[in-house]
Amino acid sequence: MELPFAESWKIKMVEPITKSTREQREEWIKEAGYNVFGLKADQVYIDCLTDSGTGAMSDRQWSAMMMGDESYAGARSFFELKDAIEKITGFKYVIPTHQGRAAENVLFSALVHEGDYVPGNSHFDTTKGHIEFRKAHAVDCTIDEAKDTQKELPFKGNVDPEKLEKVLEQHADKVPFIIVTVTNNTAGGQPVSMANLREVRKIADKYGKRIVLDSARFAENAYFIKKREPGYQDKTIKEICKEMFSLADGMTMSAKKDGLVNMGGFIATRWEDWYEAAKAFVIPFEGYLTYGGMNGRDMAALAVGLDENTEFDTLVTRIHQLELLASLLDEYGIPYQRPIGGHAVFIDALRVLPQIPKNEFPAQTLTIELYKEAGIRGCEIGYILADRDPVTRENRFSGNDFVRLCIPRRVYTDNHIRVIAAALKNVYDRRDEIKRGVEIEWEAELMRHFTVKLKPLQ
């Protein structure tokens, strides 16, 4: 008999989690203003809010922490990290930062200016924020098919070469770089193919432009290339990563995802001029060049994490959990962004709750229902997160309205995944009883989803 799938690790330390009653959860979510960011983590049973900084480190990482060198300048841990990054990416200039958005802040301070255009594939909110904060434009060139949640494409995170070329034709002298996010988080953790990266490179070269990879989930992207792109089946994840980065000029990294650490990030590049320009900003914003925003011990753990997470076994164990969740949702008929992405399932709330008008926020309504059902915390990646149009102040209802359920790395077991799926099924089975959504009682002008206060409509 063929042996069943099992994890590529065993568990050495456990952390208790607590269940609660529906009555308790109804009270807690009310106190939180019907915003899951307002909940205490202790009020959550299974936390799928994010896969960022929520993973479990390995014994090798914890032992590396004990060996961390906390020297202010020239710490050994920095050189370990730099070597690990160079081995995987080929980039020899490295600047540590305290997380991904700090890497964006430092690099974009050097490169992005008022009136610039930065084309890419669904810039992450902080990336877009750092571009718009500098009065530049983030132009989304993701393929149109990414919007159709039911369309199965192997690389739904891809850049549309025609859209990209159009931006370059119109604004070539105002494009400081092209940014490609791997995997494409906002489109559903969807990967970008090597062929697409090559095509972006060709266009960039034609216009003499450089490419930055927003690499938060680069290893998961490499996994999908290995599994889905012809010609890569026999390559190792490390070989695929090397090829991906060979097509780019630099990277910003949130190490809290594919670095397998709880805090950290970095910039890496092959270009001395970018390094020199970024140096001027890392010192005042983050810290000295050889630690940026990180402790020595955290750099040591990250060096190990990058090595571990570019091994096939680590990734196959992780993506298996996403595949398990997807297979259960298929069985129950629950619609999500297909095919499953690398770090989360994105439930298509407009299809689950078609009776809720967009201005009553279907995905937020479903997020609240799922929390009340079983203490599972997902988050809305939809119309609340989309904020208002800065000019008209109207809500932006043109995109998808998702409930994102992230799976932290090496944290939950397959049994937890089954609980998540069952809770979703229970809500889905009674979806017709959900007649009204929520209205906004208070909101911030920008990034309102973190602090918005809501009221359920009767």
Ligand code: F0G
């Ligand atoms: N880029 C991508 C693609 C991201 O998903 C994130 C963070 C960042 C950059 C910023 O990195 O948080 O370390 O400053 N994403 C988290 C999420 C917050 O939940 O998806 P950071």
